[in-house]
Amino acid sequence: MKFSQEKLDKAKEIMARYPEGKQKSALIPLLHIAQEENNGWLDIATMDYVAEILSIKPIEVYEVATFYTMFNLKPVGKYVFEVCRTGPCMLNGSDHIIDYIKDKLGIKEGETTPDGMFTLKPAECLGACGYAPMMQLGKFYREHLTKEKVDQIIDECRRGVAIVN
Ligand code: FES
Numbered sequence: 001m002k003f004s005q006e007k008l009d010k011a012k013e014i015m016a017r018y019p020e021g022k023q024k025s026a027l028i029p030l031l032h033i034a035q036e037e038n039n040g041w042l043d044i045a046t047m048d049y050v051a052e053i054l055s056i057k058p059i060e061v062y063e064v065a066t067f068y069t070m071f072n073l074k075p076v077g078k079y080v081f082e083v084c085r086t087g088p089c090m091l092n093g094s095d096h097i098i099d100y101i102k103d104k105l106g107i108k109e110g111e112t113t114p115d116g117m118f119t120l121k122p123a124e125c126l127g128a129c130g131y132a133p134m135m136q137l138g139k140f141y142r143e144h145l146t147k148e149k150v151d152q153i154i155d156e157c158r159r160g161v162a163i164v165n
Pocket of ligand 1 (some may be wrong): 062084085086087088089090124125126127128130132134
């Protein structure tokens, strides 16, 4: 695994924001780049590559990548539905939304559809409780979810018009 030149330049620019010897502080943004470059997930080779760029031990990368749920440690679909299931979202029906997505896509939590299009990944509070129930899709939040909105989002994804970046 190697970053494209564009991503490598971006990684170096991020690392340069930190004082000499403190490049490890760039780990999280570099893991985001790595995940983007590796089809949405981090395998061992990818994490080792990030460690090499930052001149740190691979274990230091694994510790961070396995702690944060925003990093995927197995292959995911093209579209990852990260549905919040913490208190405020749950009180506003996130369980029903998750069940609806499971039924509609024929997958369980943490699974990916056989066509590689969708992954359902329940998440903890994403800081948008006032818009519950909600989910993250790519870099954007989808809020006040209803079954109808879920249908619309799935349809947007299938037509390739969903905005995720
Ligand atoms: S509880 Fe869902 S965003 Fe906070």
